[in-house]
Amino acid sequence: MDFRLSSEQKQLRREVREFLADDPAISARPFPEDGWISGWDRGFSRRLGQKGWIGLTWPTRYGGMERSYLDRLIVTEELLRAGAPVAAHWFGDRQIGPALLAYGSNEQKHELLPRIARGELSFCVGMSEPNAGSDLAALATQARVHEDGFSIRGQKTWTSFAPLADYCYLVARTDPDSDRHQGISELLVPMGTPGISVRPIRDMVGESHFGDVFFDDVRVPRSALIGKLNRGFYQIMQQLDYERSGIERLLSNYPLWRDAKRLARERGLTRDPAFRDRLTRVEIAWHAGRGMIYRVAALLSAGQIPNHEAAVAKTFCTSLEQHIAELAAEILGPAAQLMPGDEQAPLDGRAARNLLYAPAYTIQGGTNNILRNIIATRGLGLPD
Ligand SMILES: Cc1cc2nc3c(=O)[nH]c(=O)nc-3n(C[C@H](O)[C@H](O)[C@H](O)COP(=O)(O)OP(=O)(O)OC[C@H]3O[C@@H](n4cnc5c(N)ncnc54)[C@H](O)[C@@H]3O)c2cc1C
Structure with a gap:
């Protein structure tokens, strides 16, 4: 296998770096971590859309560039390394677009994909419920089927971007009498539809990027259905592989790690062989994790759907992100606990913020x- 990038790919990386060096949104962010979760900037998404870097792998007739998943990985890697505010288009680019390409109607593809690629549309993902998280098939939100559409009742929770998104990609039960995994469908619901209310949830950092979403007899037409009625659970499985396999699972706190390593050198910590050994181990693990994510992109580029490979990459990389949050705090010393806004806080309190956010890395997305x-069952073939 040839691991080298082509000259076009190297050129793409240079172009993205040059674009980011000039874009005002990068320096405007108060902290560069978690750009795909807390960096909401529709203007930035539109500028990225103008460059053609959203929906990069999609067919040109839907606004894409028909480039490879490796190319997409190069773009997303540069965006997150720089701390770019990509949240407003992240879900659309990462999973809703691919889900529509795989299962959407012609009308949905023609109407929505070009707008996603232009950076104009934002989505939230309504899967989890108060009593259905890991066990998605336990979901209770109902979408009753009528001749002309659906009426939805229920509650979603932890819905990232619910207070801001244009559409909710909703997973709901359309046949209450069938087996748990059957009778579930995917719907696209405009967030402005009457009957939807959002209650923001404050996380430990004090931010409210997610919320509870309540559906009280929300009416949507038949055209809101994605793919086949009652086959949603099986359609979703592929989407989850896209959701889990990206470089955001490694780079959420990359800017903090980069700055903490610089401080470790400046403070002479790297002269201590024991500490240098620890840093080196994390650095090696970081490159191993990056390799896993490049492998997933290579599989996608070869037309395969990574499943246990995506699970391996996410498990390894998000655990490492949590370790990095702790090590960065250790490098900064006791003052690392000072929150943003405190004048004494090193790196503007980013280490404290990251310590509080990091538990989410191994929860969100599964x-x-x-x-x-x-990994055990599908990767290693162990019994269920
Ligand atoms: C920051 C953040 C953003 C999120 N954004 C979204 C979003 O946009 N949309 C959305 O739909 N959801 C979102 N979620 C929800 C997330 O997907 C769920 O929290 C996650 O799937 C776990 O579900 P749960 O919280 O209900 O925990 P539970 O499923 O109740 O699990 C509780 C604990 O039990 C363990 N457990 C459960 N079942 C098993 C099992 N079979 N084997 C071994 N251990 C098990 C789990 O690992 C966990 O430790 C978000 C969560 C976070 C933290």
Whole structure:
């Protein structure tokens, strides 16, 4: 296998770096971590869309560039390394677009994909419920089927971007009488539809990027259905592989790690062989994790759907991100606990913020326990 990037790919990386060096949104962010979760900037998404870097792998007739998944990985890697505010288009680019390409109607593809690629549309993902998280098939939100559409009742929770998104990609039960995994469908619901209310949830950092979403007799037409009625659960499985396998699972706190390593050198910590050994181990693990994510992109580029490979990459990389949050705090010393806004806080309190946010890395998008089950059964062939 040839691991070298082509000259076009190297050129693409240079272009993205040059674009980011000039873009005002990068320096405007108060902290560069978690750009795909807390960096909401529709203007930036539109500028990226103008460059053609959203929906990069999609057919040109839907606004894409028909480039490879490796090319997409190069773009997303540069964006997150720089701390770019990519949240407003992240879900659309990463999973809703691919889900529509795989299962959407012609009308949905023609109407929505070009707008996603232009950076104009934002989505939230309504899967989890108060009593259905890891076990998605336990979901209770109902979408009753009528001749002309659906009426939805229920509650979603932890819905990232719910207070801001244009559409909710909703997973709901359309046949209450069938087996748990059947009778589930995917719907696209405009967030402005009457009957939807959002209650923001404050996380430990004090931010409210997610929330509870309540559906009280929300009416949507038949055209809101993605793919086949009652086959949603099986359609979603592929989407989850896209959701889990990206470089955001490694680079969420990369800017903090880069700055903490610089401080470790400046403060002479790297002269201590024991500490240098620890840093080196993390650095090696970081490059191994990056290799896993490049492998997943290579599989996608070869037309394969990575499943346990995505689970391995996410489990390994998100655990490492948590370790990095702790090590960065250790490098900064006791003052690392000072929050943003405190004048004494090193790196503007980013280490404290990251320590508080880091537990989410191994939960969002499926917990590491669940992913280990996937690795065991589908990767290693162990019994269920
Ligand atoms: C920051 C953040 C953003 C999120 N954004 C979204 C979003 O946009 N949309 C959305 O739909 N959801 C979102 N979620 C929800 C997330 O997907 C769920 O929290 C996650 O799937 C776990 O579900 P749960 O919280 O209900 O925990 P539970 O499923 O109740 O699990 C509790 C614990 O039990 C363990 N466990 C459960 N079942 C098993 C099993 N079979 N084997 C071994 N261990 C098991 C889990 O690993 C976990 O440790 C987000 C969560 C976070 C933290």
